[in-house]
Amino acid sequence: MRASLSRHTANTVASVNFDQRAFDTMGEMTILFAAVLGCVVLLRQARDEHRDRPEPSEVAVPVRRYALVVLPVALVTGLYVIAHGQLSPGGGFQGGVVAATALHLLYLGADYAALERVRPVEAYEMGDAVSASAYLVLGLAGVLAGTAFLANTLLPYGTFNTLSSGGTVPLLNAAIGMEVACAVVVLLARFLDQAVEIAEESGE
Amino acid sequence: MHVLPYLVATYVLLVGCYGLATSRNLIHAVGCLAVCQSATYVLLLAVGYRDGGTAPVFSDVRPGSRPVVDPVVQALTLTDIVVGATVTALLLALTVQISKRHGTVDPDELRELRG
Numbered sequence: 001m002r003a004s005l006s007r008h009t010a011n012t013v014a015s016v017n018f019d020q021r022a023f024d025t026m027g028e029m030t031i032l033f034a035a036v037l038g039c040v041v042l043l044r045q046a047r048d049e050h051r052d053r054p055e056p057s058e059v060a061v062p063v064r065r066y067a068l069v070v071l072p073v074a075l076v077t078g079l080y081v082i083a084h085g086q087l088s089p090g091g092g093f094q095g096g097v098v099a100a101t102a103l104h105l106l107y108l109g110a111d112y113a114a115l116e117r118v119r120p121v122e123a124y125e126m127g128d129a130v131s132a133s134a135y136l137v138l139g140l141a142g143v144l145a146g147t148a149f150l151a152n153t154l155l156p157y158g159t160f161n162t163l164s165s166g167g168t169v170p171l172l173n174a175a176i177g178m179e180v181a182c183a184v185v186v187l188l189a190r191f192l193d194q195a196v197e198i199a200e201e202s203g204e
Numbered sequence: 205m206h207v208l209p210y211l212v213a214t215y216v217l218l219v220g221c222y223g224l225a226t227s228r229n230l231i232h233a234v235g236c237l238a239v240c241q242s243a244t245y246v247l248l249l250a251v252g253y254r255d256g257g258t259a260p261v262f263s264d265v266r267p268g269s270r271p272v273v274d275p276v277v278q279a280l281t282l283t284d285i286v287v288g289a290t291v292t293a294l295l296l297a298l299t300v301q302i303s304k305r306h307g308t309v310d311p312d313e314l315r316e317l318r319g
Binding site: 011012024025032034036038039042043089093187190194 | 259260261262272275276278279282283285286287290291293294296297298300301304
């Protein structure tokens with residue numbers, strides 16, 4: 001706890017996760033990445049299956065209105081939670097899930113086709129990989145700067161209790177947040193594909 | 205030291221195990237596994253609790269002014285939740301495949317191998 005205060009990270013839990021035990025968090029991130037990969041492999045389109053165009057469906061007006069009102073609020077909340085991870089409770093993991101769930105309000109409020117328009121799954125798969133490697137690059141930057149892997153000595157610690165405090169903690173938080181958001185989007189996309197689009201060939 | 209959180213953790217774990225043992229539906233079993241895992245969250249948070257402690261976040265608490273709970277177990281709990289979510293996702297993906305290939309999600313009907 002003293003270490004986290006000396007590095008100007010107000011949220012000590014974030015400090016434990018992204019500073020003192022950042023290497024463990026990298027392992028955690030790898031688990032998440034591997035799980036997403038496993039789900040993508042398990043839920044791929046098999047040879048005896050085909051894709052159906054999903055039918056546009058009617059949504060009750062209050063549901064649609066509520067979803068469209070809450071969607072931007074939830075999205076901004078998710079980004080806020082990611083950005084303030086080093087100050088207040090929250091961080092990349094929590095904010096990432098909130099932001100990813102916000103996108104799926106579109107599925108509730110409109111229909112599947114609308115969700116697909118704002119959600120190219122390939123882009124999110126790329127985002128998942130890019131942010132996972134961003135975490136690694138941040139760690140390796142420490143090595144190049146002459147200290148240890150993922151050691152928080154690279155950046156100035158900043159003023160206590162401001163947005164830019166905590167050295168590399170906010171950057172790692174952002175990487176994790178993006179990774180988690182993309183991972184959740186990809187996972188839900190695969191499950192929704194199974195439920196909505198992919199159907200077995202009839203007569204086999 | 206309070207006993208109640210430990211009792212709650214044990215109770216939740218046992219409830220989850222009972223559900224797992226008597227489950228007749230794989231989706232239900234995955235849910236029970238998640239219940240079992242939530243017992244570990246309660247246990248971890250109970251281990252790190254201090255009397256009168258507040259959250260270990262110093263954005264509005266002056267450092268040293270009052271006791272805070274242990275941040276290390278809170279970070280462990282976060283890891284626990286993430287791992288739990290990934291395990292649930294993988295198991296549900298497996299369940300989808302099982303129901304497609306075998307046409308059932310009852311573990312008792314999955315005895316015989318099918319080529």
